[in-house]
Amino acid sequence: MKVTAMWGMSLAATKLRPPLPPGQLVRRSRLDDILDSGIDGQARLVLVSAPAGSGKSTLLASWLAGRPEAVAWLQAEESDSDPARFWSYLVEAIGQAHPIAASDLKPVVVGSNGDDLVVVTALVNALAEVASPLVIVIDDYHLMDNGSVQRGMERLIDLCPHQVTIVLSTRIDPPFRLGRLRVRDQIAEIRGADLRFDTDEASGLLGSAVQSLDRALLDQLCGRTEGWAAGLVLAGLSLERATDPSEFIEAFRGDDQLVVEYLRDEFFVAVDVDDRQRLLETSILEHLSGALVDSVTGTAGGAKWLSDTASVNQLLIGLDRTRMWFRYHHLLRDLLRLEAQQAFPERIPGLHARAAAWFESHGDHGQAIVHRLAGGDVHEAAQLLLVHGPRLLASGQIETLRGFLEQLGDVAKTMTWCALLYGWCEYIGGSYSRSEYWLGIMLDVAPEGFDQTPAISLRMNISLARGDVATALDTARQVTATDRLMSYSCDLATATGAAYAWAGQADEARRALRFAAEKAAAERFRTAHVLALVYQAIVEFEDDSAASAQTAASTAVDTAQKFGLAAYHGVAPAYAIRARTGGDPARAHADALHALNLARRASTDLALGFVLTACGDTLIGLGDSAGQPLLAEARSVFARCPDPGIAGRYLTRTESRHGIAEVSGSRVAVLVEQLTEREMAVLRYLPANMSQRDIASELYVTLNTVKTHCRAIYRKLGVGDRKAAIQAARDLHLL
Structure with a gap:
């Protein structure tokens, strides 16, 4: 993840290391034993699931400090639910703990937009190369509410090599199939009841605050709080000022409502007016540094205030060893915000x-x-x-x-x-x-003179996604008529080359795609690089050169695998072409099935229809009965495309070769008969999204006249329908 400022690097780094231990750190050997058994027993998942304030983060940080394994720690936040952001941070955390090639994995995350299948496949392969043990911890995992992240994490747990253990700290159980892990003895669990402090542990946690308490009062305090860590910490702060500890404990309640009452009746009373104001004003922040506190509050001395506050209040947590960054305990932060909203809503x-x-x-x-x-x-x-x-x-x-x-x-x-x-x-x-x-x-809303070039790539991609090759081709021609390809990012060149490829304009496609691949390599835009190679394979395949298509498809697949993008849906056509042009039946069958799996995940209609056709063609040739239904499915996909270009013609050709359709679908080399001037006029309107009635109105002729011209056009081009006529006319440079 690119961070441009030094402070930003420091702040981001706080997400990638355990929190600092509190001043009163209690070693909890009974819980350490459970965690140790998970690591030593090679459990795939160690789950620490308990309510807020139970001491989950402190337990894990102190336990891991005594373990010999390398530790990758990620402190999750709500904004990390974005799949690309989550996996980028996790890859960075792992890269800091172990010598995996994080710099190679990050482009996979970015290029796939955090696609869980693509990223986890690449990450597992990278982790398989690591020989020494690794513990991956994600704290506050309950904040991850994205389905893709959840699927990816469950898959990562399933596929991780034996030397890797994943530890999740969460307030609620993740939506995984935990029962399966329990049956296989692949999970170690610590629950809220396990995290309750017993009397001896509570004594260590409270330290000097309970030195004057006898055992019976301490037992009573643990009972009142039910061993809840946050409740004990709050009680300890009050006990230091209580004139009658036994009376205080008798009245003390240890539930969540305690926190609200404590803040209002005890905590705010104990701090001076200036400190109270600063606490409330800084509650809007997720992380705090001295300079940031000073800027928000308009005061000075924020760094010292944070350090002093953290030394006496365990609800302000240090995030780095330099004591530069801190955060409020989630319970304290939420309730400070509530109090601030009530105290000065107009200032927020x-x-x-x-x-x-x-x-x-x-x-x-x-x-x-x-x-x-x-x-x-x-x-x-x-x-x-x-x-x-x-x-x-x-x-x-x-x-x-x-x-x-x-x-x-x-x-x-x-x-x-x-x-x-x-x-x-x-x-x-x-x-x-x-x-x-x-x-x-x-x-x-664009102002006059606005350069619309940044929108051109999107316009072409939308057209191709909807199966409208004619519109995409018109846009591509506008791009190559200028020097825009040289001036803008590689995605514009890739989209331009794709438009030419699907339109069967081989020479123009090769030029654009060659440039796109070079530019993408220079910009380290790996998905654009792979897509440029995939479209090159489509061009060679359409050119009826099996050897060249096999080479181009293999290059695209090998490059995708090198980049960790073998599971990227955009590579599906390359696998399909390699299957269709390969000589090894077993490999061809495997490639076809893999191509189908990828294409069904997120491909556009053009790519999906092409892959269905190529894989159906391959499977029929291999004697697999599953091939013919794929061609029928491809026909239904192309039916919703205004102009499927060469992909539609490939389907017609395939159906003819396997005896499914009568029209040959072969590329038209010459016209059966020259088109008349009026037929040419009608032909120019065929790529447009216009009905025959609309064309008749535009040309000021009757509907029957347009129908007559269309029949003549189809006959002279040797095709059976409008979509085939458009592609045949492009081949003959009539469009």
């Missing part, structure tokens, strides 16, 4: 504005946007997305970007770049109509 937007300004000045536009939105300043947040939005898009953090855009509300419809970013989010999510809608909004 201003506090967020100060925090946003500080983060922006230090280069963290993401946190700046979070605070702008929290403070209700959506216009300023939208302005920041001009810089930060493309970064999120480039890093694959689509869910994070979408979340920001959704919070903008109607403001997103008034700003060019927000509409464009929304269009990309919808496209990547497979909502092509919504993507086109946002592209239209972008054009409506």
